[in-house]
Amino acid sequence: MIRVKAALGWTAHDQLNRSRAKEQVANINQGKHAITMAQVSKWYDDFQVLRDITLDVDHGEKLVICGPSGSGKSTVVRLLAGLEQHQKGTISLYGQPVDSQGRGDIGMVFQQFNLFPHLTVLDNLMLGPMRALGMPRPEARDRAMAYLERVRIPEQADKRPGQLSGGQQQRVAIARSLCMDPKLMLFDEPTSALDPEMIAEVLEVMEDLARDGMTMICVTHEMGFARRVADRIAFMDAGEIVEVEPPEIAFSAPKSARFAQFLDKILKH
Amino acid sequence: MMTKFRLSLALLSLFTLTACAAPPGTWGWYVIDPTTSAGWTNITFLLRGFSATIQISVIAAVASIIIGLLVALPAFARSRWLRLPNRIYVEFIRAIPLLPMLFWVFYGLPVVLRSMGIDLNIDPFWGAVITLALSDSAFTAEIFRSGIQSVPRGQAEAAQTIGLTRAQAMRYVILPQAVRRILPPLANQFIYIVKMSAFASVIGMAELTRRANELVVTEYRPLEIYTLLILEYLVLVLIISAGVRWLERKMNADESR
Numbered sequence A: 001m002i003r004v005k006a007a008l009g010w011t012a013h014d015q016l017n018r019s020r021a022k023e024q025v026a027n028i029n030q031g032k033h034a035i036t037m038a039q040v041s042k043w044y045d046d047f048q049v050l051r052d053i054t055l056d057v058d059h060g061e062k063l064v065i066c067g068p069s070g071s072g073k074s075t076v077v078r079l080l081a082g083l084e085q086h087q088k089g090t091i092s093l094y095g096q097p098v099d100s101q102g103r104g105d106i107g108m109v110f111q112q113f114n115l116f117p118h119l120t121v122l123d124n125l126m127l128g129p130m131r132a133l134g135m136p137r138p139e140a141r142d143r144a145m146a147y148l149e150r151v152r153i154p155e156q157a158d159k160r161p162g163q164l165s166g167g168q169q170q171r172v173a174i175a176r177s178l179c180m181d182p183k184l185m186l187f188d189e190p191t192s193a194l195d196p197e198m199i200a201e202v203l204e205v206m207e208d209l210a211r212d213g214m215t216m217i218c219v220t221h222e223m224g225f226a227r228r229v230a231d232r233i234a235f236m237d238a239g240e241i242v243e244v245e246p247p248e249i250a251f252s253a254p255k256s257a258r259f260a261q262f263l264d265k266i267l268k269h
Numbered sequence B: 001m002m003t004k005f006r007l008s009l010a011l012l013s014l015f016t017l018t019a020c021a022a023p024p025g026t027w028g029w030y031v032i033d034p035t036t037s038a039g040w041t042n043i044t045f046l047l048r049g050f051s052a053t054i055q056i057s058v059i060a061a062v063a064s065i066i067i068g069l070l071v072a073l074p075a076f077a078r079s080r081w082l083r084l085p086n087r088i089y090v091e092f093i094r095a096i097p098l099l100p101m102l103f104w105v106f107y108g109l110p111v112v113l114r115s116m117g118i119d120l121n122i123d124p125f126w127g128a129v130i131t132l133a134l135s136d137s138a139f140t141a142e143i144f145r146s147g148i149q150s151v152p153r154g155q156a157e158a159a160q161t162i163g164l165t166r167a168q169a170m171r172y173v174i175l176p177q178a179v180r181r182i183l184p185p186l187a188n189q190f191i192y193i194v195k196m197s198a199f200a201s202v203i204g205m206a207e208l209t210r211r212a213n214e215l216v217v218t219e220y221r222p223l224e225i226y227t228l229l230i231l232e233y234l235v236l237v238l239i240i241s242a243g244v245r246w247l248e249r250k251m252n253a254d255e256s257r
Helices: A002-008 A010-029 A073-080 A121-131 A137-150 A166-178 A196-211 A223-229 A247-252 A257-267 B002-021 B037-047 B049-076 B080-094 B098-115 B124-149 B153-161 B166-203 B208-219 B222-256
Strands: A033-044 A047-058 A062-066 A088-093 A106-109 A184-188 A215-219 A232-237 A240-245
Touching: A033 A073, A047 A073, A047 A215, A047 A240, A062 A073, A062 A223, A073 A088, A073 A184, A073 A215, A106 A166, A106 B153, A121 A137, A121 A166, A121 B166, A137 A166, A166 A184, A166 A196, A166 B153, A196 A215, A196 A223, A223 A247, A223 A257, A232 A247, A232 A257, A240 A247, A240 A257, A247 A257, B002 B222, B037 B049, B037 B208, B037 B222, B049 B080, B049 B124, B049 B166, B049 B208, B049 B222, B080 B124, B098 B124, B098 B166, B124 B166, B153 B166, B166 B208, B166 B222, B208 B222
Parallel strands: A062 A215, A062 A232, A106 A184, A184 A215
Antiparallel strands: A033 A047, A033 A088, A232 A240
16 A cells, blocks of 8 residues: 555545545535535624525535625625634535635635736646645646636736736636636625626636536626526625525515615616 | 935045045045055955955844744734734844844853853854844844735735645745835845944954954044945945845846746
8 A cells, every 4th residue: 555655656646535535525415515504693893794694505506695795795705715714603515614625625716816926827827736735747737727728818828917907817816716626616706806898708707617517606796697607696785695596586576675676776787 | 226326426526525625634545545555554454344244244134034034924823822922022122222232142142151051152253143133133024024914915815715824825925925025125124234233343343343443543543544434334335235226126027027
């Protein structure tokens, strides 16, 4: 056994275990909850930002979260990404706590892209696989190029993020997350910082991803995207989940007055 | 760069003007006149101080950067108790004036060490290096801390979501970006070290200032000798400034490539 490990090299061995474990997870979790949030509450000092959030997301499901600013929708996504802590309730991802997830298992796409400005696009993508997964450089490079092609900008590989348009930067950010082979992808208003003409190219990439069966949670105001892609739409207001509906119902017959008002406002223009 | 050169040229001509305008007998440049053999001996005696001043400054600066980084890193710990040593070190060291610290290190530290069974004599060179490095490290630590804090929080968050540990995020994401913000104030600190190394003269280190003092005692021409001493430091600092500017330009060129 030890000889086998040595022959494969530790990294290759880990890699193998990792992909096997992932396959198993995928099989076991078919049709099961990817995310379970039970009565999650969070405070900033005295101010309560989340009130008893209870939410299940199935494996392979696409959930869109919408709501007015300050409603706590970003906070939900940031909790799931492990970027913030909650004070009450439980969150589990595939039955495990957030902080015991594998490195890079939860992909996150930020409103401000947060690409690493001192690295080339390619190095941005290779950093995680090489340093967190211990992948050898040539392999990481192949993987990075594959995902750059998938987001349709392989020709930008050697540029710095600052030389790209906002839409291109956000697609690089999506590719950077995908390079870690995540179990689920979180999006925190991925198109809100973009000029209107660049929104479509980012949404197309996200729709591709959805078609491939990725589990996705997306905070967005793009209701067209929600209608096309979402399995369910969750409406949040004042730190609560007010309503969760499939898009057909959400857009035609929302149950709560607050959701109806909100949709009315953002669909008017 | 050009403005700095012009400024120093203006300063030089001011010296010359003062020299010319002063009544005869005020200046006695013969003491460092390179055309006479006595003057040339004096000049070479003074200039040989460059080697000690540069060595002390460079070693102290490198040590202060290493200590400063080690002191700055706990400031980013989540726990208040881990952050505490950083605050204590910075506040304590920063409060000690250089000269008393130099005396303490040179005269006091060997006594402490001897009481611990370590028989180590600190010579003036290492006394000066240790003191300058310690004293400066509190400032470099603050420079590192503010430089690192100036990198947007989203960078560390993005690093976390692609699975990097906090140490890896620091090494590959935060520090490379912080460096360009850290470099200019760090260069200021280096210039400060070069100038403060003059204090080494009081514990008998034969660097620029000590040599000037010794020559003044034998030649009784403080005006000329200290004027030359000031010019010696000016040249040293201008060279450092030029070097830093070159480095900054090079880094900016790398960034936009």
